[in-house]
Amino acid sequence: MAHSEHPTRHALLDAGLGLAERVALSALSVDEIVRGAGVAKGTFYVHFKDRADYLVALHRQFHDEIRLAIQAESDELPPGRERLERAAAAYLDACLRARGVKAMLAQARGLPGIGHEVAAANDRFAHDIEPDLRALGSAHPLEAARLFVAMTAEVALLELDAGESLTPLRAALIDYLAAV
Amino acid sequence: MAHSEHPTRHALLDAGLGLAERVALSALSVDEIVRGAGVAKGTFYVHFKDRADYLVALHRQFHDEIRLAIQAESDELPPGRERLERAAAAYLDACLRARGVKAMLAQARGLPGIGHEVAAANDRFAHDIEPDLRALGSAHPLEAARLFVAMTAEVALLELDAGESLTPLRAALIDYLAAV
DNA sequence: TGTACATCAGTGAACGCGCGTTCACTGATGTAC
DNA sequence: TGTACATCAGTGAACGCGCGTTCACTGATGTAC
Numbered sequence: 001m002a003h004s005e006h007p008t009r010h011a012l013l014d015a016g017l018g019l020a021e022r023v024a025l026s027a028l029s030v031d032e033i034v035r036g037a038g039v040a041k042g043t044f045y046v047h048f049k050d051r052a053d054y055l056v057a058l059h060r061q062f063h064d065e066i067r068l069a070i071q072a073e074s075d076e077l078p079p080g081r082e083r084l085e086r087a088a089a090a091y092l093d094a095c096l097r098a099r100g101v102k103a104m105l106a107q108a109r110g111l112p113g114i115g116h117e118v119a120a121a122n123d124r125f126a127h128d129i130e131p132d133l134r135a136l137g138s139a140h141p142l143e144a145a146r147l148f149v150a151m152t153a154e155v156a157l158l159e160l161d162a163g164e165s166l167t168p169l170r171a172a173l174i175d176y177l178a179a180v
Numbered sequence: 181m182a183h184s185e186h187p188t189r190h191a192l193l194d195a196g197l198g199l200a201e202r203v204a205l206s207a208l209s210v211d212e213i214v215r216g217a218g219v220a221k222g223t224f225y226v227h228f229k230d231r232a233d234y235l236v237a238l239h240r241q242f243h244d245e246i247r248l249a250i251q252a253e254s255d256e257l258p259p260g261r262e263r264l265e266r267a268a269a270a271y272l273d274a275c276l277r278a279r280g281v282k283a284m285l286a287q288a289r290g291l292p293g294i295g296h297e298v299a300a301a302n303d304r305f306a307h308d309i310e311p312d313l314r315a316l317g318s319a320h321p322l323e324a325a326r327l328f329v330a331m332t333a334e335v336a337l338l339e340l341d342a343g344e345s346l347t348p349l350r351a352a353l354i355d356y357l358a359a360v
Numbered sequence: 361t362g363t364a365c366a367t368c369a370g371t372g373a374a375c376g377c378g379c380g381t382t383c384a385c386t387g388a389t390g391t392a393c
Numbered sequence: 394t395g396t397a398c399a400t401c402a403g404t405g406a407a408c409g410c411g412c413g414t415t416c417a418c419t420g421a422t423g424t425a426c
Contacts, residue, residue, distance in 0.1 A: 024290065024291065024292045025290060026206040026290065026291065026292075027292065103290070106289045106290045106295070107289070107290025107291075108290075109286045109287070109290070110204065110205060110206065110283070110286045110287025110288075110289070110290050110291075111204065111206065111287075111290075112204045112206075112207065115286070119341075138352075138355075139351070139352075139355070140348045140349075140351055140352040140355070143346075143348050143349045143351070143352035144352045144355065146334065146338065146349070146352075147331045147334060147335070147349075147352055147353060147356070150330055150331055150333075150334035151327045151330055151331055153330075154326065154327060154330035155327070158326065161299075166323075168320045168323050169320075169323045169326070169327075171319070171320055171323070172318075172319075172320040172323035172324045172326075172327055172360075173327060175318075175319070175320070175324065175359050175360060176327070176356055176359055177359070178359040179355050179356055179357070179358040179359025179360075180352075180355060180359075
């Protein structure tokens with residue numbers, strides 16, 4: 001892909017992430033996006049085929065950023081409990097810093113064009129941590145991985161509502177690893 | 181509340197649940213709803229203040245039905261593992277039977293007027309099963325309950341995509357109860 | 361170096377469409393006397 | 394039993410609005426010769 005990373009394209013996506021903090025993703029209009037990016041409405045269609053195409057790009061950028069943050073924190077560790085704990089913490093910390101988290105985690109999944117994209121992203125995460133759950137001796141490592149991803153996303157959303165890291169919730173998440 | 185249960189109101193909600201199987205909840209239009217229910221467009225506003233009011237009622241009906249199915253299956257049991265397993269199975273089986281599951285579980289959360297309603301429903305479920313997790317000796321029973329609710333909803337969605345009950349996934353869900 | 365042409369991001373007015381909502385009206389049913 | 398009135402679910406044409414999308418155009422930059 002290599003993201004030609006055109007500055008205007010970047011400005012449009014950046015404006016979208018900022019707006020997604022305040023308005024529902026389904027109500028994120030092209031008018032608001034171009035106003036946020038400071039460009040004309042027609043410019044939007046220079047860089048994106050249509051609104052759905054834009055939303056997919058928005059989600060992909062969000063997901064890629066989070067994924068990089070996780071890898072930076074857990075890449076060099078061998079599969080196992082420590083790597084998984086570090087990955088989960090990196091994910092949650094990145095979600096607390098990132099913009100548009102609620103939009104991407106709670107809203108994107110239900111939108112016409114992006115549902116498939118979100119499912120694929122969750123799938124990718126699940127496969128990323130499957131070796132860890134296998135190393136922990138899980139009888140159903142991939143299934144356990146899917147559930148762990150779902151739980152971690154839920155923690156991210158609850159932390160977002162609270163506006164801060166929720167220690168007992170993270171502890172309950174880590175408790176899961178004793179069981180698999 | 182006691183739901184005066186007016187037949188036309190019921191027909192409108194029923195049509196919505198049927199339509200939610202096929203179209204995104206955000207794209208569920210008043211036109212389609214009234215067409216599905218076989219009434220005039222104005223009738224919609226006899227029974228609901230506006231579209232958001234209707235969607236809240238739709239979600240509430242879905243949630244109430246599922247909750248009744250769970251209670252019927254697990255009500256007389258004492259808090260503990262068995263009650264929780266039965267409740268989870270009842271929830272998942274009810275989701276496989278119910279209409280509009282994906283809309284309610286994956287889409288409603290992100291919609292402008294209903295997000296709060298969905299959060300409240302999840303909260304209610306979590307408090308319902310908190311005694312079970314306490315009985316199992318969890319160090320963070322309410323937090324563990326929230327995560328269990330999130331996992332179970334995820335299983336429901338994956339089963340819905342698959343179109344059938346997924347045994348290893350349900351097994352991985354139950355494995356969680358060994359850890360808390 | 362200068363001229364002619366091609367490319368392409370950016371512009372913004374204009375468009376059509378479908379949406380949620382309104383409202384004056386109908387007709388059946390219930391109530392008063 | 395009969396008449397007058399009130400109530401209220403239901404009707405559907407009409408409305409305005411905001412949306413996503415288009416398109417003819419501009420102007421700067423790159424390329425050929």
